Structure formats: C-alpha cells, structure tokens
Amino acid sequence: MKEELKRALVEVDAVLENSSKDINDKIPKRFKDYIKNNKSQDYTFEIDKTKDILDQNLSKEARQIIALMYRDYIVDKDKRQELLEQEKEKQIKKEEELKEKYNPDNIFKKIEDDIPVKEDSIINNKNIDGENDSYINNVESNNIDTEKTDESIDNTNENTSLVNKEKVSFWTKIKSFLKKFKIF
Secondary structure, X not given: OOHHHHHHHHHHHHHHHOOOHHHHHHOOHHHHHHHHHHOOOOOOOOOXXXXXXXXXXXXXXXXXXXXXXXXXXXXXXXXXXXXXXXXHHHHHHHHHHHHHHOOHHHHHHHHHHHOOOOHHHHHOOEOOOOOEOHHHHHHHHXXXXXXXXXXXXXXXXXXXXXXXXXHHHHHHHHHHHHHHOOOO
16 A cells, blocks of 8 residues: 555544544445554654644645545535535546647647748758758759659669669659649
C-alpha cells in the first residue's frame, strides 16, 4: 500500500475519533477496522478542535475517503442518490472534455494549424524559412527528367547511382505529386 494512502488513513482515523457517536455508529465496524489495521504507524495527525472539518489540514486522499464515507454511510438515501447523480454528471462532463481534447481528428487538425506554411513556398521552390530549396532547384537546373525510371537512373552514373537514385527518386515522387495539383 502506498505511503500517501497510509497517511490518509491516519488522518481519517483522527477525524473518526473526534466525530460524534451518531456519525461513528453509522460507519461499519469492518471499515473502521480496515482503517486501523492499514494506517501508517510512523505518521501522526492531530485534529484542531477549534476548526471545522472543512478547515482542517487534511490531505487530498483523506478528504476523498471522508467524502466516500459521507456519501456511503452518513447521508440518507435521497441525499446519497443526489450525490451519485452529481458524480455521474461530473464524470460524463470530464469524459467529454477528454474525448474532445484527445480526439484524433482534432489532434491532427491542430498540428496542421500550427505548421506555418507560406502559400508561395511550394510554388517558388522555397522552404518554410523562405530560402530556395536546393534539391528541387538542382533537379530543375540540371534538367533531370523526373519521369525516368529507377533503372535508367542506375545506368547513367554507376559510382553515385545509389545516392542520386535516392534523391531523384524521392524528388520524382514529390514532383509527380505536385503535378497532380498543377503546381509544377
């Protein structure tokens, strides 16, 4: 068991010890025994009797356990049902927020919106920084026929064929893709 939970059980036990007999009687003995058997032996917590329970310096975990005890053991049936409905509404709202936040369609849309693309950058062979794209310019200035097959490129220059083949093949694919949209 995590130490935070053990410390929270010490705080809950202190709250129960300082609660009225009426409230204490509503908490099942088995639950109180669980708290006593699993609480931290190295941590102590003192309740400030001058403060209300909401003003005590309780950990988040202790507050959650006390809220569950309140909902499950202390309140009447009608109030319990109302609390359960409120929890359900909060859970549905939280799930909707997470669904919206992590929706794959929205994630990719946000990425597309965040990428700065200049309209003329593709047409004028410029990269995002506005500089000339040397690979495309090199392909165009050397009048390389981008329609050549990989085999004919391989036959033209045996020493650098692998590097040129990869560059030309890559740019051939890009150029043919851009031709589909009549950019080249």
